[in-house]
Amino acid sequence: AISMFRSTYSNSASEHESELLKIIKSVDLMVIDDYGIKLNDYGMGKLFQILESRVDKHNIITTNLRLEEMTNGLDSERIFSRMIKNATVLEMNGMDYRLKNLKVIR
Template sequence: MKTLESKITKPKERFIKEYVCSGCNMTVTQKEMEIPIGPRKGEKITANFGCKCADIKLAEEAKKTRANLQNEKMKQFFDYYSLINESLKAATLENYEPTSNELATAKQTITDYIQEFDGTKNLLLVGNYGTGKSHLSVSVTKKLMEQGKECLFLSLPKLLTKIKETYNNKGVTEDELLEVIQRVDLLVLDDLGAEHKTEWAITKLFEILDNRAGKATIYTTNLDSKELRERMNERNFSRLMENTEVIKMNGRDYRRREF
């Protein structure tokens, strides 16, 4: 019995040339081949062997698809867990318009922070109401999520309320919420000092700060250092300031700049 291999008619081949493909940098052998069977029998075609351009294109398309899915997953995660005001959802770095030199410097510092992001450095945005601290903080999360980073924006007063709510419902548990807060690449804790000063709030804040040790966090506050220290207590304030750069943002009320 003849083997299957012996029954297959191999095409006639003629070597044409060998070259290095400029697209994939692989050595390619070009041959002329004659179709041995079928309606195109006898027809000669030119075939290139060794080129990886098609494989590379497919791999790049697959990588792009994965990146798009990852970005969409990051956005869904952010939308699900973040506690963000409706007015901040449209905030971007591009549509932030500084109203003073100090705010322009703050925007540049934020831009540099995004470009140099290593997942470890903290920022504390300090200034009076309406200067765009929350706006710039949200902008950082959006830029980093475009890079595939996991980010979270939480108003501290709302977060503490949310944690209390977990004690009485069957939705997101406190442990789940704190685990998410701990693991994200960047956490924004907005409006420090606006929460009610209770022993429970101070203890819970320390737990959050302690869990974030060594990971990037951005804080915003309307209080000065003396007020913030008194509000948080010395232990929390000390933990807050570890590896943290302070950005001062005082100026005209950004939200009323049109007037």
């Protein structure tokens, strides 16, 4: 979603940032997959804006981070507080399915 915002700055963009935010705010369910990847200041600002618009709406957020890692830093704390409002946390443990068929040749 963050890259979609950047594309709105082009003169030939089919959608503008305000339209994109309107769509994000209006969807019944939004999924943020792999929360916690490194974002620059621009990305963190947009993520904050997205989550702010989604407070009290249905969201699914997946991450490989531990709780302590999600609240490490001021920006992370602000984002986390919006993510967790009215949330149910499901902790799932197990092997990374992408590593299931990993073969190491030595």
